[in-house]
Structures are given as structure tokens and as C-alpha cells.
Amino acid sequence: MLWIKTAHLLFVMAWLAGLFYLPRLFVHYVEGKSADEDVRRLVIMATKLVSFSFVMGSLACLFGLWLWLEYGLSGKWLHAKLVFVIALFGYHFQCYRYVKQLEKDNIIRNSLFFRIFNEAILLIVIPILILVVMKPF
Numbered sequence: 660m661l662w663i664k665t666a667h668l669l670f671v672m673a674w675l676a677g678l679f680y681l682p683r684l685f686v687h688y689v690e691g692k693s694a695d696e697d698v699r700r701l702v703i704m705a706t707k708l709v710s711f712s713f714v715m716g717s718l719a720c721l722f723g724l725w726l727w728l729e730y731g732l733s734g735k736w737l738h739a740k741l742v743f744v745i746a747l748f749g750y751h752f753q754c755y756r757y758v759k760q761l762e763k764d765n766i767i768r769n770s771l772f773f774r775i776f777n778e779a780i781l782l783i784v785i786p787i788l789i790l791v792v793m794k795p796f
Contacts, residue, residue: 670722673719674715677709677715678712682757682776684704684708685705685773686770686774690770705758709758716751736793736794740790
């Protein structure tokens with residue numbers, strides 16, 4: 660079972676790495692666009708990264724489901740964690756929407772928004788970590 664837990668953690672880390680970096684690409688895109696720089700490579704990078712993150716997130720959820728089926732629902736902390744995991748999916752979906760806007764050159768947000776958006780994921784990840792480690796209820 661430890662191999663399953665290890666795989667789950669590995670894919671969660673890869674998923675989060677993508678989700679932490681994607682908004683930085685959005686910042687660079689907006690700032691590069693306003694400076695009349697070529698931003699096509701950033702669009703390609705964002706497109707590939709959002710796809711990679713989706714695969715990693717899917718594998719993390721697959722192994723997480725496997726763990727859930729093996730250990731069962733052992734505490735209300737898990738229900739709370741799942742709420743935050745759903746929020747993480749929402750964050751990922753919003754990143755996907757922004758990538759689609761980049762592809763159409765139709766981004767309407769500024770770099771300050773994306774800098775804040777980049778930090779907002781911590782409001783999702785930190786409670787997940789606290790719930791998993793502390794299991795407060």
C-alpha cells in the first residue's frame with residue numbers, strides 16, 4: 660500500500676508544480692504582450708503544461724481513489740480534504756480557460772491579477788496539507 664501512497668504523492672507534486680507555474684506563464688504573456696515582445700512560445704508552453712498537469716492530476720486522483728477504497732472513509736477530515744481537492748480542480752479548470760484565451764490572443768486580465776491568482780492556489784493547498792497531516796477531526 661505504501662507504493663500506492665508514494666505514487667499518489669508523486670503525481671500530486673507533479674500536478675501542483677504545473678498549477679504553480681501556469682499563472683507565471685500568464686504573467687509573462689501579459690507583460691510580454693504589453694512590451695510588444697513575441698509571446699508565441701509562452702502560449703505553446705502553457706498549452707503543453709496545462710495538458711501535462713491534467714494527466715498528472717488524473718493519475719493523482721486515480722491513486723487517491725485507490726487509497727480511499729483500501730482505507731475507506733476514516734474521518735471527517737477526508738471529506739473536508741475532498742472539498743479542497745474539488746476546489747483544486749476548479750482552479751485547474753480556470754487555468755485551462757486562461758490558456759484557451761491565450762491561444763485566441765484574447766486575455767483580458769492584467770499581470771497583477773495573475774500574480775494574485777498565482778498565490779491563490781495556496782489557499783487551497785495549505786488546508787489540504789493541514790488536513791492530511793493533522794487529521795483534526
